Amino acid sequence: MTVPVLSAQNIGKSYGSGSNRFDALKGVSLDIHAGESIAIVGKSGSGKSTLMHLLALLDNPDSGALLVEGTDARKLKGKEVNRLRNQDFGFVFQQFFLTANATVLENVVLPLKIAGVSPRERKARGMAALEQLELADKAKNKAMNLSGGQKQRAVIARALVNNPKVIFADEPTGNLDTATGAVVEDILFSLNQDKGITLVIVTHDIELAARCDRRIFIRDGLEDTAARPTGRRSAGAHA
Amino acid sequence: MKFIDIVKTAIANSFRSKLRTGLTVIAIFIGAFTLTITSGIGTGVTSYINTQVSSIGAADVLTVSKTNDAAASGTGPAPYDPEKATTVSLGNGSRPGSTIQALTTKDLEAIKDTKGILGVDPSVQVTPDYIQHDGGGKFELTVNPTATLTTADLAAGAQLDNDSSTDQILVPTTYLDTLDFSSAKAAIGQTVTIGIRDFAGTVQEVPATVVGVQNETLLGAGAGLNQPLTDRLHDIEVDGAPEASSQSYATATARFDPKASEAKITAIKADLADQGYASQTVADQIGSFETVINVIIGVLNAFAVIALIAAGFGIINTLLMSVQERTREIGLMKAMGMNGGRVYTLFSTEAVFIGFLGSALGALVAVGVGSLVSNILADTVFSNLPGLQVVQFAPSSIAIIIGVVMLIAFLAGTLPARAAARQNPIDALRYE
Numbered sequence A: 001m002t003v004p005v006l007s008a009q010n011i012g013k014s015y016g017s018g019s020n021r022f023d024a025l026k027g028v029s030l031d032i033h034a035g036e037s038i039a040i041v042g043k044s045g046s047g048k049s050t051l052m053h054l055l056a057l058l059d060n061p062d063s064g065a066l067l068v069e070g071t072d073a074r075k076l077k078g079k080e081v082n083r084l085r086n087q088d089f090g091f092v093f094q095q096f097f098l099t100a101n102a103t104v105l106e107n108v109v110l111p112l113k114i115a116g117v118s119p120r121e122r123k124a125r126g127m128a129a130l131e132q133l134e135l136a137d138k139a140k141n142k143a144m145n146l147s148g149g150q151k152q153r154a155v156i157a158r159a160l161v162n163n164p165k166v167i168f169a170d171e172p173t174g175n176l177d178t179a180t181g182a183v184v185e186d187i188l189f190s191l192n193q194d195k196g197i198t199l200v201i202v203t204h205d206i207e208l209a210a211r212c213d214r215r216i217f218i219r220d221g222l223e224d225t226a227a228r229p230t231g232r233r234s235a236g237a238h239a
Numbered sequence B: 001m002k003f004i005d006i007v008k009t010a011i012a013n014s015f016r017s018k019l020r021t022g023l024t025v026i027a028i029f030i031g032a033f034t035l036t037i038t039s040g041i042g043t044g045v046t047s048y049i050n051t052q053v054s055s056i057g058a059a060d061v062l063t064v065s066k067t068n069d070a071a072a073s074g075t076g077p078a079p080y081d082p083e084k085a086t087t088v089s090l091g092n093g094s095r096p097g098s099t100i101q102a103l104t105t106k107d108l109e110a111i112k113d114t115k116g117i118l119g120v121d122p123s124v125q126v127t128p129d130y131i132q133h134d135g136g137g138k139f140e141l142t143v144n145p146t147a148t149l150t151t152a153d154l155a156a157g158a159q160l161d162n163d164s165s166t167d168q169i170l171v172p173t174t175y176l177d178t179l180d181f182s183s184a185k186a187a188i189g190q191t192v193t194i195g196i197r198d199f200a201g202t203v204q205e206v207p208a209t210v211v212g213v214q215n216e217t218l219l220g221a222g223a224g225l226n227q228p229l230t231d232r233l234h235d236i237e238v239d240g241a242p243e244a245s246s247q248s249y250a251t252a253t254a255r256f257d258p259k260a261s262e263a264k265i266t267a268i269k270a271d272l273a274d275q276g277y278a279s280q281t282v283a284d285q286i287g288s289f290e291t292v293i294n295v296i297i298g299v300l301n302a303f304a305v306i307a308l309i310a311a312g313f314g315i316i317n318t319l320l321m322s323v324q325e326r327t328r329e330i331g332l333m334k335a336m337g338m339n340g341g342r343v344y345t346l347f348s349t350e351a352v353f354i355g356f357l358g359s360a361l362g363a364l365v366a367v368g369v370g371s372l373v374s375n376i377l378a379d380t381v382f383s384n385l386p387g388l389q390v391v392q393f394a395p396s397s398i399a400i401i402i403g404v405v406m407l408i409a410f411l412a413g414t415l416p417a418r419a420a421a422r423q424n425p426i427d428a429l430r431y432e
């Protein structure tokens, strides 16, 4: 068996200290292999985003260990962590996080700009990513003038532009209507199938979770091994 | 992120909240404007004084007078001593109405014997009654007492020659019209007549050749006479006067080795002071004038710097607000692998850019306004001081001002920039 891209070993995370201390994650283990799609499912406040942030090296676990291709993340230098964030990971968020008064293209090439890619190449690669998401005609529009679905496509284009190995998506369809959400889902799964990009999707939507190769259920900061409802609709799982 | 991209992004960011940036820029503008104007006045006045000083060639001359006992002790007038006091009353450089301890022939000998002094000449001042050219009208003639010592700022002709046997005069440009010369050039070589009264009150006329025409200067208005002409006029003035007054002088000029070091000059001055003589080099005389101007400019600069420090707090405030506003964006950039150092550079660059904008605009407008005002003043208030441009701008000092303001801006930016660099990407992604 190959070395997992990311391997969480009994990781935990607490917020605050003293009487305010809150254990958001109480020890979760998880292996993510290259090319698979995995859903992190759970109710609002269960610790899904916390887990995803730890997996994406955006935060450090308080207990347990995270291995990146077999290497303990604590041993990685800051520079290497930044390289991983920039080159190997792509992020898609529920709230988009686009700079409102910058153009769509400027938003999309931000990771390339951070990587120090030349303006000409930035433009070429940015346009290629936008074409892939059928947004090329909106390249010069201001991000704020896009519809919700267009915004999320722009965000996916931004996540794609550096040809990442893993795309982390936190509630990618949470702010979209059902039809638009379905389009965005299709795009993400086609990236997974056609390009072999590993998908880590945080969601409380059981249908979206069902489309993934694998699901991990989180409940109050722990993996909920009992809850593996196959095909059962989750009613009122939303916050 | 490449540096050029950081700079571009920083500039774009600073224009994002135009009002806030604009207000901060205005604060910096005011400081930089004031600083540029005051430094311009400093440069203008100093350079004018320097041309005046360099026109005084005699760096090897001390003006010597007797130390005034009363003034030196500071306890009121000294008791009258008929043995010591010789009041200069006539034609020897005294100010009317003042009692001066005059230098006598004995004093001149003593000064001459002082170590380091090569020669001494009593300063004589003559007060002619009129000047006349070619049978035209008679006009009052003011004599510049320092003319024999100085090198004039010439409009035409040549300097006075003290060793010449001819009687030479240097007329100011302002005399040309009155004396009916068509131009400065036309006056050169012409003969004018100087009228002067002897001790008995009879007017005698002395011809003199115009050798040059000089621009008016700060250090003494009036015509310059060469030594032979001065001597001739002085002889007429004291003709028939009692011995004592003809042989006492308010001041004398003592020459020393032109190559003498600063320390040597100081030693000579100390030596003279011990013997009861006050002495000043030309540089001393100019120096005290410059000190006053430097103090005034220093005070103005202090105000400008205070304005800039206030502007620095404006920068801190502006950037802290930006950092707060852009929490999400900073977090996103960090999540995308931008390191803290670059985030820091991004915000400091924005601070430096705001500083540059304010100071460059301030300096530019100051140069424009200063030059305009200076030209207007040169044509009106200072029209009788040719060559005086009150406000002058040295590119180097403008560069220094802009540089200093940018440094202040950078320092002001460090606090917000650090706040930005330390932001956690998670905080941005939690933002809802």
Ligand SMILES: Nc1ncnc2c1ncn2[C@@H]1O[C@H](COP(=O)(O)OP(=O)(O)O)[C@@H](O)[C@H]1O
Pocket: A015, A016, A022, A024, A042, A043, A044, A045, A046, A047, A048, A049, A050, A051, B430
């Ligand atoms: N920075 C924080 N400080 C304090 N508590 C936090 C912080 N971030 C998250 N939490 C808490 O941790 C728990 C898990 O949060 P999160 O991982 O965002 O849940 P989910 O994504 O499943 O909705 C929640 O109860 C949340 O309130």
Ligand SMILES: [Mg+2]
Pocket: A048, A049, A050, A170
């Ligand atoms: Mg969440």
